[in-house]
Amino acid sequence: MTRVLIVILVTAMLGGLFLFGLLRGQPDREVESARLNRSVPMFELPVYPRYQPEFGPTLDVAAELSDRPRPMIVNFWASWCGPCYVEAPDLQEAWQRHGERVLFVGVQTQDRGKRAEGQAFVSRFDLGFPNVIDDDSALSIDYGLFGVPETFFVRADGTLMYKHTGPVELELLEEKIEELTAS
């Protein structure tokens, strides 16, 4: 009798594990940034020509924030990335609303040698905030980027408040900008 019970118990446990595996669906791919609440790297990278009259050939983020300390939103994109085209108008809208109190920076990454495509991207959406070129993707690795698009919300003290994976929407941008500027 005891042996029968043990066999039933073990079979039920294995069956339960099997069902769990079947029903749990796709694993969650969202991984929290290792940089959360830590300082993010400052950087100086070349900008696209349309931003050069204002920033010069390169954008030095540390100098920019030192002159006028404020929160920063860093958005990583690539010319081959479909969701990046979806989020670009929302980022432009958010910049038009809050560009005075938050530094917006677009970073073209994982897109080696695709300057013409990058130029076409910023022109297509008439992006007003500076977009820089991370040709060797060194900055994306420094930020611990998983893919594109990803958006980093950085406090005025240079620490990472939140990282968003995937296309960012205006509603979320508004919410996070509120948090960034309130703190």
Place this chain on the structure above:
Amino acid sequence: MTLTSPRSTGRGRPVVLLRVVRAAVLAAAAALVAIAPAQEAATAPGAAVELQSRVFDITRKLRCPTCVSESVADSNAAIAIEMRNQVQSQLEDGRSETEILAFFQERYGDWVLLEPPRRGVHLLVWWLPGIALAAGAGGLGLLMVRWTRNARREGTEAPPDDDDLARVRAALGEKEPS
């Protein structure tokens, strides 16, 4: 200078030998001169192969951020290619494997390491299989001891006495032996 033909007289043999030795020495020197650059050229690809081999060894310990269950070494995703370039560049700068793995760990967290670090909660990954194996072996051992004991007990039961035999015979309808 008159030279003697080797075939014309026996006195010409040392001269011929001298010529042969001289020619051999010259040929060896020429061969050395010719081989030296070739050897140099052979060393350079060797170093490149060794570097690529080290890049592969390190990148197969790193998880590709945009892939599912693939290492940076195995993936052709854009980020994996850049990570391989980064590893190669750091190796060329003289950084060790430990330093390079720490570089990626700092940026991506423990997640990026395909082999979990042997500390904290990650120790469970290393210890649990051993614990499970030991528990399984222990349980099996206990069961085997119990089964052996039961079998032994069954084999050493007392033989039937006269009353038992009488009941068996009665059941079979046999007569009592006189």
